[in-house]
Amino acid sequence: MERVGAEIKELRYSIVDISQDLPRGVEGFVIAPVVIDDVNEHVVSFAAKILSLLMNGGYRKILFKDKEKLRWLFRLLSEYMKQLTIHIASEVKLLDSDFVVLALLRGKKLNAISVIVKSEVVDFDSDEENKGTAVIITDTKLSANDLERLLAKMQDVVDHYASRIGFYVPSIVAIDDVRVLLAGVEESDIIKVRIREDYGKPVVIRIPVQKPMWNLNDLPPKLREEFELLVVDPIRSKAMYAPRGMLIVGPPGVGKSVTAEALAHALSRKLVRLMPSSYRSMWYGMTEKTLFKIFGILKRREDIVILVDDADFLVQRMQAIHEAYIAEVNVWLNILQDQTRPFTVMTTNVPDIIDRALIRPGRLDVVVVMGFPDREMRRQIALRAIKRYGVSVKPEVVDEIVRISRWFNAAEVDALVRMAASKGRGRITSESLEWARRKFKVNESERRFIQENLQWYGERIPGLVVSYVPREHEI
Known part of the structure; x- marks a missing residue:
């Protein structure tokens, strides 16, 4: 106890013996700047994560959407450390540990510590007989050396403050069972849509938002020039006549998805890939509700381009084999008619089966036909x-x-x-x-036939068509 660093002396903690609030057979205390004797419902749900970490594993990661929510979490836990400790103490008897140390580490600063000890543990001088578990809640990745230094610091703080109330604990530095809960901010942009399916629990749909990997320089010069003229410049200038959508037609591997990414890059926007698996449901009518809900949230984003790859599932309604498919196409027609939605790109390998109502002006204004490269x-x-x-x-x-x-x-x-x-x-x-x-x-003859069909399709499809289908002598 003679060795107490200047850093610990500067810490302004309070220590509170909470043994009377803990279950029978368990004792403990809390060291924190402020110890609030109250209940917060958010702490209850977080305590479940700590208990899961104690029962099932040594490491867990939770992510928050922004730094403000992360700061809110650490502020909440620092103030309500007593409540969190009480919840954890209720399950300590089930653990194969004689004592548990809970620490809250924000950056390099130790925000709060609590200690829970089983009452039957009496021989504190024999570290070998007392098995401890440490739970570290932190926003920083910790190496083995970091953990060793942290345990030593926790030991100093606990020894310094616990001696004031005559409470001594086994050696913290001797703990070899360390559990870490890393709280951080999501590195990737994710759009979350919360829905409640009929007869089911609430479900959160996570739709990743990606940065485009390609740009217009990766496209054929002819496409590049026409895209800038017909799509990029009008949208950048926020012109009322700017197109709202595009259908890209071509065989597999010619760069349809690359083209969508290049457009998103040219517009300084991110890309959202929307797949049927994201919104389709087994419950009658739920697919349509989910799709409307997703686009209701996507409409709030002005920094995205929506890509529906392989949109061949949107077949012509006269060919649909089930009324659910007809209802889904009808929902898409309504969504694409909405002028407030983000710019939407669909791709297809077989344009003949796509419902023609999707590609009329006002929905998918531009049709791009892409063939094999020259x-x-x-x-x-x-x-x-x-x-x-x-x-x-x-x-x-x-x-x-x-x-x-x-x-x-x-x-x-x-x-x-x-x-x-x-x-x-x-x-x-x-x-x-x-x-x-x-x-x-x-098979060159087969691909020559595909190329000829694309030329034929590009010449006959109504509306605004941008075609890159090289002739055979160019290939």
Whole structure:
């Protein structure tokens, strides 16, 4: 007790013996700046998390949406440490521990400590016979060295203050069972939608908000120019005539999702991918309610672009096999008609089955038809892949990549570069490239037929159409 650092002397804690408030057979005390003798309902729910940590595991992480809520939590727990300790003490007898130490660590500052000891523990001088458990609630990741220093600091604080009330505890520094509850702020942006399904408990739907990984420079020059003219510039200038949605048509792997991300990047917005699994329900009518609820929340965000990938599930209503699908399409028609919603992009591989009412002006105003890339675009894709993967390659080999990737889609060109680099152990040579090319089975006549169908579709679909479908001599 002679060794009490200056830091501990400066701490202005109060110590309160709460043994009379604890269950029979348990004693304890609280050390905190303020000890409130009251009840808060939020502390009750948080105590359940601590008990779960004590019973089931050594580490748990809880995340808050913003720093203000995190500060609120630590302020609440610091003031209501007594109530939290009482809740935990009710279950201490079930633990294989003689005493429990609960610590609240905010940054590097020790905000509060409480100690719970079983009454039958009398031999405090024999550390080997007294098994302890420490629970650390912190907003900072702690290494093994950090924990060791923290336990020593907790020991000093407890010894200094507990001696005032004649209460001594076993050695805290000897504790080898340390449980950590890390409270932090969500690093990723997540939209949460709370719904209550019929005959079920409330459910929280979590929809991630992503930063775009691609930009307009990753698209063919023709698309880039038309997107800037028809979409980006009007939306940036907040023009009343700006389009509200887009349908991107094309075979798999040509870059439909990449195009949506590039548009979001050009608009300085984030991307929300909305999938049917996010809102569909087994309960009759619940799918439509959930979809309306989701868009009611998405409408509050002006910094997002909504992407509905593979929207082939929105089939024409005359082809629907169940009334639930018809109801879902009707909801989408109402949502897309709402001019206050965020810019919405849908993609499809089979546009013929999409309900035509979705792509009329005022809903999905722009239809983009994307085919297999031409020579120059394949060169651009290959060079970007080479740069991204840090691959060594000679200029003549790049020409060879472009030549042998005829009728490849964008994803296949990227895969060709990766496979050739793997074979060449970080270098692409003619031999490794030829080896990689033999792994791909591309039916040129089939893809030529797909390209011709896309040209036909682009010429006949009504409305505003932006087409990138190279002719065979360009491929």
